[in-house]
Amino acid sequence: VNGILRIAATALITAGIFTGCQPADEAPAPVPVATEPTVSVQDALTDSPSGRVIILGFDGVEPKLVESMMEVGELPNLKRLSEQGDFRPLGTTIPAHSPVAWTSFSTSLSPRDHGVHSFFGRNAERMSMREGPGFNKRPELDDDGAVSERAVRINYNKAPSFWSIADAQGYRCKVLNVPFMTPPDDLDFGLQLCGLGVRDIRNTNSFSFSLSDRYTEQEKYSGGMKIPLPIETGVATAHIPGHPRLSKEPGKFVSKFHSLIVHIEVDRTERTLTLEHPNKTITLAEGEWSEWLPTTFNVTDNWDVGTISRFFAAEAGEHVTLYMTCFQIDPYDPYTWFTHPQEYSAELADRYGLYKNIGWAFDTGALEADALPDDAFLADVHETMAWRERLALEEIDKGDFDVLVSAWTGTDRVGHMYWRDRDSNHPGYERSRFDQYGRAVEDTYIKMDGIIGNVMDRLEDDDLLMIVSDHGMGPFREGFNVMRWLVQNGYAVMKQEQQQGQPKKRQMPLAQLDWSKTRAYFIGINSIYINVQGRERDGIVPAREAVALAREIRGKLINLQHGENGQRIFTDIFLRESFADTDDLLAPDLFLGYAGHFQTFKGGGKGEEMRQRQNMLMPTQTKWSGDHAGSAPEDVPGILFSNRPVIVDNPDLRDIGATTLSYLGGLVPETFEGKALVQNDR
Numbered sequence: 001v002n003g004i005l006r007i008a009a010t011a012l013i014t015a016g017i018f019t020g021c022q023p024a025d026e027a028p029a030p031v032p033v034a035t036e037p038t039v040s041v042q043d044a045l046t047d048s049p050s051g052r053v054i055i056l057g058f059d060g061v062e063p064k065l066v067e068s069m070m071e072v073g074e075l076p077n078l079k080r081l082s083e084q085g086d087f088r089p090l091g092t093t094i095p096a097h098s099p100v101a102w103t104s105f106s107t108s109l110s111p112r113d114h115g116v117h118s119f120f121g122r123n124a125e126r127m128s129m130r131e132g133p134g135f136n137k138r139p140e141l142d143d144d145g146a147v148s149e150r151a152v153r154i155n156y157n158k159a160p161s162f163w164s165i166a167d168a169q170g171y172r173c174k175v176l177n178v179p180f181m182t183p184p185d186d187l188d189f190g191l192q193l194c195g196l197g198v199r200d201i202r203n204t205n206s207f208s209f210s211l212s213d214r215y216t217e218q219e220k221y222s223g224g225m226k227i228p229l230p231i232e233t234g235v236a237t238a239h240i241p242g243h244p245r246l247s248k249e250p251g252k253f254v255s256k257f258h259s260l261i262v263h264i265e266v267d268r269t270e271r272t273l274t275l276e277h278p279n280k281t282i283t284l285a286e287g288e289w290s291e292w293l294p295t296t297f298n299v300t301d302n303w304d305v306g307t308i309s310r311f312f313a314a315e316a317g318e319h320v321t322l323y324m325t326c327f328q329i330d331p332y333d334p335y336t337w338f339t340h341p342q343e344y345s346a347e348l349a350d351r352y353g354l355y356k357n358i359g360w361a362f363d364t365g366a367l368e369a370d371a372l373p374d375d376a377f378l379a380d381v382h383e384t385m386a387w388r389e390r391l392a393l394e395e396i397d398k399g400d401f402d403v404l405v406s407a408w409t410g411t412d413r414v415g416h417m418y419w420r421d422r423d424s425n426h427p428g429y430e431r432s433r434f435d436q437y438g439r440a441v442e443d444t445y446i447k448m449d450g451i452i453g454n455v456m457d458r459l460e461d462d463d464l465l466m467i468v469s470d471h472g473m474g475p476f477r478e479g480f481n482v483m484r485w486l487v488q489n490g491y492a493v494m495k496q497e498q499q500q501g502q503p504k505k506r507q508m509p510l511a512q513l514d515w516s517k518t519r520a521y522f523i524g525i526n527s528i529y530i531n532v533q534g535r536e537r538d539g540i541v542p543a544r545e546a547v548a549l550a551r552e553i554r555g556k557l558i559n560l561q562h563g564e565n566g567q568r569i570f571t572d573i574f575l576r577e578s579f580a581d582t583d584d585l586l587a588p589d590l591f592l593g594y595a596g597h598f599q600t601f602k603g604g605g606k607g608e609e610m611r612q613r614q615n616m617l618m619p620t621q622t623k624w625s626g627d628h629a630g631s632a633p634e635d636v637p638g639i640l641f642s643n644r645p646v647i648v649d650n651p652d653l654r655d656i657g658a659t660t661l662s663y664l665g666g667l668v669p670e671t672f673e674g675k676a677l678v679q680n681d682r
């Protein structure tokens with residue numbers, strides 16, 4: 001059966017089924033043998049002598065830090081792996097953004113061919129920023145208010161994942177938490193749990209809540225909201241806005257919300273908060289996380305939205321501060337499907353209880369806004385890493401697979417938020433924090449090493465193990481104000497009223513530009529767009545002049561130096577021709593590739609870029625103090641460890657899928673840009 005399966009798959013591939021651009025969310029082409037009972041296929045493959053492929057992905061792990069930690073014996077399992085097999089830097093994508101890099105990992109293709117270019121893109125009709133990797137469609141409702149189609153992720157990735165190709169060849173794949181591969185693939189023989197890209201029921205990446213008697217007015221922060229909590233005689237009632245209400249017009253949502261109402265009683269002597277939640281009454285000591293609690297919003301007579309969230313008691317003394325996570329998906333009745341098979345989400349809840357499933361798994365926004373304390377954030381990181389470890393180990397122990405891919409993102413988020421605590425040259429470094437947080441990043445690497453050791457204990461002789469990160473990480477000490485530079489150099493022009501006096505507070509930089517005079521503009525992390533006639537809403541640059549203008553901007557920026565010490569600000573700046581086709585509307589015209597500790601100055605979407613008129617470079621004052629996304633990709637490679645020697649030079653992310661299929665003895669589609677990294681000598 002095994003042989004027949006693979007021959008059938010060969011026919012499909014040579015017939016060109018996989019040579020086109022098949023959206024990842026489409027069902028794989030039917031394989032003739034799939035009509036046989038699944039169990040016979042599994043029996044056949046279990047008898048096969050083939051080794052398995054296990055890939056563990058850790059977001060944003062920096063090779064130089066890994067190397068120095070291995071030298072002093074802090075990562076014994078990775079050290080052992082490098083001696084047994086190999087350790088190399090792993091080439092990343094242009095740009096080194098996670099959605100772009102993980103999509104190249106998953107499809108064995110460059111961004112030019114899979115179509116995901118950035119964390120942030122632009123809406124050329126509205127001249128505003130939008131999400132780069134895709135978007136989420138709200139649920140569709142019948143006339144009677146029942147859901148006819150659940151919310152769904154529309155992913156801009158055009159290419160099939162390597163595991164869906166392996167699945168079509170009869171291999172059983174388990175895919176756990178791989179970032180941005182959402183929605184799940186419709187695998188015949190495998191399973192998938194989606195990670196980044198899964199949103200909350202408010203259709204955000206993560207929108208959390210901080211309730212406190214310290215707040216006098218409601219205020220949003222990036223990724224959440226502060227809500228005043230007036231306390232009278234030790235008691236308060238919180239109204240936490242959950243799912244949007246429907247307007248009278250069927251299918252339309254309005255900007256009001258169904259609220260979760262929680263009564264809170266504070267015991268200042270015991271320093272506890274007792275929460276009367278509709279589901280359950282619980283008491284939390286100060287500094288304690290709650291279990292996950294389900295909430296249901298009755299949106300229509302025929303539609304109840306199930307959701308889960310959990311609380312952290314930040315303060316339960318003189319002041320009361322309570323944090324609540326975003327409203328995540330109830331795995332027993334998912335708002336959007338985030339597993340394959342669909343019932344796998346409930347099976348996981350049966351196994352482990354209700355569980356975190358938001359894609360942006362760590363609330364960096366709340367940490368940045370002082371809505372979540374450091375210790376709570378880090379405890380959540382370690383707990384989440386442990387949950388994913390338990391899942392991966394149990395799925396390995398079950399033994400019913402040929403390929404297992406599991407990913408962790410805690411390494412990246414802690415790198416972003418705690419780099420300043422390990423970098424005494426960082427403007428945000430505080431000596432007093434060092435003992436507690438100076439090794440927060442290293443601690444996640446040690447945790448990673450432990451996970452790897454537990455997986456290594458489970459390997460069989462013929463198994464291939466690869467450890468990868470999608471890119472590295474470095475210090476973000478100074479931010480370059482790209483928008484200001486474009487204005488000062490006459491490429492972008494501010495509206496008349498903005499030029500005189502201070503621009504309005506909180507106005508997005510793009511809203512402050514005069515499009516009739518602006519020739520180039522900046523968006524997101526490191527993207528510059530030309531305001532092209534016929535492409536942009538109010539484009540003024542003729543299409544035939546766009547490339548010359550991009551070259552001119554590149555030429556001026558590339559030689560910029562730091563005023564004080566002559567350090568270069570950019571390692572490289574990439575013209576569109578090096579990462580996308582001319583007619584690709586999702587790609588920018590230039591990607592900046594910062595050098596050293598430089599990144600784009602972050603105005604936080606509040607127009608701060610425009611108010612800062614003096615200095616082009618600003619010291620980083622945010623907790624977000626490590627970065628990689630705007631760096632030149634050659635400066636921030638990821639890591640590759642393998643339990644077998646790597647036989648090619650300059651391995652990169654696109655090679656992992658090709659290596660997997662080749663090691664299994666399967667067919668590597670001709671469209672793959674990646675190459676096999678290890679010898680298959682079995």
Ligand SMILES: [Zn+2]
Pocket residue numbers: 060098412413416628
């Ligand atoms: Zn990152």
